[in-house]
Amino acid sequence: MKEASAVGSIRVMKFGGSSLASPAQRTAAANRVLAVQKDGERVVIVVSAMGRRPDPYATDTLLELAPDADAGPNRDLLAASGEIVSAAVFAATLERCGARARALTGWQAGILTDGAHGDAHVLHVERTTIDELLSSGVTPVICGFQGADRNGTITTLGRGGSDLTAVAIARALGGAALDIYTDVDGVMTADPRRVPAAQTIPNLTFEEVTELSQHGATVMHDKAADLARIAHLPYTVLSLNSGAGTKVGATDAPQPAGPVTGVTASFGFTFMHLVPDAAVLPGGWEQDAFRVLAEANISIDCVNVNSAGLFFIVRDAEVKRAQERLTALPLAVRTRPDCAKISVVGAGMRGTPGVMYACVRAL
Structure with missing residues (x-):
């Protein structure tokens, strides 16, 4: 669960919504906190909104109260209320x-x-209030996913932003120990909800978790993983039901046996x-297509350019906007919906022959 730390040191414990969804789970989480404090550590807690849709205080449930609200201060205030x-x-x-x-x-x-x-x-994280509470023996329980700009206007950090809150606070506290509690036993070899035989990976590098999160692994917010990498801030991903979980740190961590x-x-x-x-189109038309999509702030992935045209994938929610913007160019737009992106990650793949063949054969 946690490594031995000096008495009086600080540990940041972040609890995801699934860890706080019921009274029993909240009590179990509280007992984890008390056990850490009994060992002499001071604890700072970061929480997500309780549960998931359709639970009444989950962020997605709250946002359904105003489905047409544009991104802005009103929507952020509504979204932030679940963590409060x-x-x-x-x-x-x-x-x-x-x-x-x-x-x-x-x-x-x-x-x-x-x-x-x-x-x-x-x-920036101004740690004064946190330090004052810790010095007086009070445990801060901080809303994740939210902050305020220089004008005092409430902002939110994007989906999964409570992880980012926890990493930012641990960094501001001088590299405090950090535990990320989620609904799985650590970082897994695959999503256990889809691959029941998936196994917990005991050790990972900062770079591997960052890449996994950027490619769709939901166990850690991608910006949080990247900030921890930049700050060289080790952390552990675990659940209330797990033991050691996954320890994430420097490149000298034990590596998986395979690539x-x-x-x-x-x-x-x-x-x-x-x-x-x-x-109609001169050579270099691909740049015009990229420019049109970039100006619309539409993110594309898996890009391939060859003699047959330009290929890429885009989020379903962005397809209509992409088509509308691309009509300004003299080209045909063909689409295939209901696609998924499979990503294979591993530091040992580089220079290892046969990995791509094994992936394609499995599909």
Whole structure:
């Protein structure tokens, strides 16, 4: 669960929504906190909204109350309310179990962000309030996923942003120990909900987790994984039911026996094929297509350019906008919906022959 630490050191414990979904789970999480404190460590807690859709206080459920709200301060205020409820409830649970606790919103905890509503970046964590509470023997219970800009306007950090909150706070506290509690026993070789035989990976490098998260593994927010990598901040991914979980750190961690570390699957993509009108478009038309999509802030992936045209995948939610923007160019747009992206990750794949063949054969 946790490594031995010096008495009086700080441990940040982040609990995901599935770890706080019921009174029994909240009590189990509180007991984990008390056990760490009994060992002499001071604890800072970061929480996500409780549960998942259709649970009443899950973020997606709350956003359904205003489905047409545009990204902005109103939508961010609504989205942030789930974590506020969660922090207050979990602080009460801790006090019922015998600890002293104080719920804090992201901005009360000193989290300063830019003004990008719905996908804000953490600029700074002012740790004064956290330090004052710890010095007085009170456990801070901080709302993840949220902060405020320089004008005091509430912002949110994007889906899975509570992980980013936890990493940013651990970094601000001078490299505090960090535990990320989720609904699986650690980082797995594949999604256990789809691959029952998936196994927990005991050790991973910063780079491997960053790549896995960027390719769709939901166990860790991709920006959080990248910030931990940049800050050289080791952390552990585990569940309330697991033992050691997955320890993430420097490249000297024990490596898997084979070249492949894990496999991720991302769904909800459409395959797009752009065919130019050779009689109209000059050479280099691909740059025009890329420019049009970039100006619309549409992200594409798995790009391939050859004599048959330009191929890529795009999120289903972006297909209509992409088609509308591409009509400005003299080309045909062909689509194939209901696609998935399979990513194979492993530091040992480079220079190892036969990996791609094995992947294609499995598909």
